Amino acid sequence: MPYTYEYPRPSVTVDCVVFGFDDKEPDLKVLLIQRAADPYKDCWALPGGFVDMDEPVETAAMRELEEETGLTDVFLEQLYTFGNPGRDPRGRVISVAYYALIAPADKQITAASDAQNVHWFSVNHLPPLAFDHDLILQTGLQRIRGKVSYQPIGFELLPEKFPLSALQKLYETVLETPLDKRNFRKKILSMGILKELDEFQQDVSHRAARLYSFDKAKYEQMVKEGFYFELKEQRSRETARKKLNPKG
Amino acid sequence: MPYTYEYPRPSVTVDCVVFGFDDKEPDLKVLLIQRAADPYKDCWALPGGFVDMDEPVETAAMRELEEETGLTDVFLEQLYTFGNPGRDPRGRVISVAYYALIAPADKQITAASDAQNVHWFSVNHLPPLAFDHDLILQTGLQRIRGKVSYQPIGFELLPEKFPLSALQKLYETVLETPLDKRNFRKKILSMGILKELDEFQQDVSHRAARLYSFDKAKYEQMVKEGFYFELKEQRSRETARKKLNPKG
DNA sequence: ATGGCTTTGTGTATTGCATACACTTTAACA
DNA sequence: TGTTAAAGTGTATGCAATACACAAAGCCAT
Incomplete structure (x- = not known):
């Protein structure tokens, strides 16, 4: 346990809300991983993980996304930071959430790292999610609903x-x-x-x-x-x- | 030094970009404090400080704002999280930035805590700022420019x-x-x-x-x-x- | 009190854009 | 060859955005 500080410190994580669009169905989908480890083992969750000490936060988001789902070169923007005490049973964890937009047909998805499974879910048929990830997801949904009208981000989904x-x-x-x-x-x-x-x-x-x-x-x-x-x-x-x- | 962890952790702070409007001048102003302590002693900076372990992040922003400027009951929304390594000479510090809107005429400002001075500056005549606070401030400016057109937040400034x-x-x-x-x-x-x-x-x-x-x-x-x-x-x-x- | 200054407060004609709406064309497949 | 499915196309109407100028109010200085 070599890391000692004068004052207590929270952990900082990143989480990614990955949106995809399928014009066959058509509906809006979110990429979720099934957790391989506790807490919330086997539960569905947003891909994400801890921020390393020497990397920018956005880099951490991209790294975790690649590690857990295989995705690279995606449109990624910061969404909101969630940091209420109690949102993680392991202690005080502050999570910087990002949202990503991808065209599923263009990209290959692979479960890896501490994800035992990766799957697209329609935003209208979501499983129960770990932590406060449902709140994060809904926040992301609101964001893109508000944003497509004024910025041409929709093209990232095609x-x-x-x-x-x-x-x-x-x-x-x-x-x-x-x-x-x-x-x-x-x-x-x-x-x-x-x-x-x-x-x-x-x-x-x-x-x-x-x-x-x-x-x-x-x-x-x-x-x-x-x-x-x-x-x-x-x-x-x-x-x-x-x-x-x-x-x- | 009683706080020991298995992995290193960043510090987490909050910073507030407080906007005010003066219809006499008229221009858009930002409230800055002059730092009483190192690093950046005597330099102008955004009001802010460390997040306590048991308080929500937004609460920390309101608390620091009151401690350093005396302001309470202000319109406050999360802006963006800044966490690049190197943004703070004390080590890895991730800052969750908020922006506030107030009508200066309605509120009394008082320097306190580790602010030796508090002052309104026109956004067009800013002093050099500590840390990456100029980046944060400009981000806040962009945000309200984009937002006044679609949400009636302007009234918070009157x-x-x-x-x-x-x-x-x-x-x-x-x-x-x-x-x-x-x-x-x-x-x-x-x-x-x-x-x-x-x-x-x-x-x-x-x-x-x-x-x-x-x-x-x-x-x-x-x-x-x-x-x-x-x-x-x-x-x-x-x-x-x-x-x-x-x-x- | 009068005239000058400053800011408030008001109406209309024109134009451009958003809306509503239905049928023909193309191509594959049975 | 006809049936099916989606692509592709034009116009009339009405609302809302724009451009634009002068009279009324109230204070002040003389």
Whole structure:
């Protein structure tokens, strides 16, 4: 026990809420691991672990994610720090949570390290989770729901090349609202941040859709010039009217 | 040195970016303390300190804020966690940063604890800061710039009763853009989240403006019913036209 | 009291964008 | 070849954002 301090110190961990989108189902999924060790042995949990003394916190998140699930090169952003006393039976543990967005089809998942199992779960059918991981997960869900409308992070959940219908389904799923096809296409295309490809869907039993890709360089250029991404839930005229005159 | 652990542990601190608004100047201010102890003795810094083992992190932020500046009952939200190795010369210190919004006129400030001095600084005229506090402060600034447009947090920076011109100046200051008076008033009043008071400015050497207050209960009710606060930088027709046809 | 100064407070015409809405085209497969 | 499934496309309407200027109020100095 060589590490001695004048005052007590908490442990610091990282946890990752990894979101994935499947446009076949379609629903929003979260990657969970089944714990191989106590506490909460056999319970499902977010991938994560202790921060090393000489690594940045975000690096720790990426390292733990790779160790436990095999994932590398993912979009990763800090979510929130959870540090209530009592959230971990081992003592005072403060956890810096991150959220990641990946296109499951693009990435291979492998259980490793102290995960005995890794699995995608729909956010609507989650198992009981270890620690306060359900709170962390719900916080992540709120975050991406709030964020997709104002930042083009949704593209991180799609493969590099995708049909417009997949993008629309993604937005419909995350925002939990149907969108009008013509209006959606008109709006996203008018932004000019998509590259129209000369490629089409393969192996579909109906007319193949044209594929697009997100033009990140152009998007960043446009942001510099004052462009403002916005792709929100459509507010119907009904709703708008009610706002002004609640009696109908 | 009674605290001994099997693995090394970082220290965990909190830091607070306290924003205030002065509609006389008008500019956005930040509350800084002058450190009474090493490291960075005499240097200006964000109020903050170590998290106790048995208190929630947010409680630590409120406690340190009160100890060092005398402030209580302020709007406080978590901002971001800064934990790069090397950010503190005392060793590995991970800091959970919060930001606070207050109306300086409503609150009394008092230097105490290990602050030898407390002072409001304009965000445009900051002294050199201790640790990575400039990074934290800029992160806070970005956060409120991004957030005022979509959440009515601006009211936290005004006294309870305020004239519309103060609200407008606040938005102009935070968004760094002029706003049209008639359009601003039309929009904010049409939202129905302001209570029109039967009180007027006192001691002004011109026509006294009517005072308003933010109707928080009504706002929260409206949010439940699907209301969506939005008060953004106005995009001129010029700008909008350039977007579609860059050549003019 | 009068005129000057400062800030409040108000209305309308125009334009652009969001919305609502349905049918034809394409391609695979039976 | 016709059945099925999804892709792809245009327009009319209405609301909301914008641009814009002057009269009213109240204090102050003369």
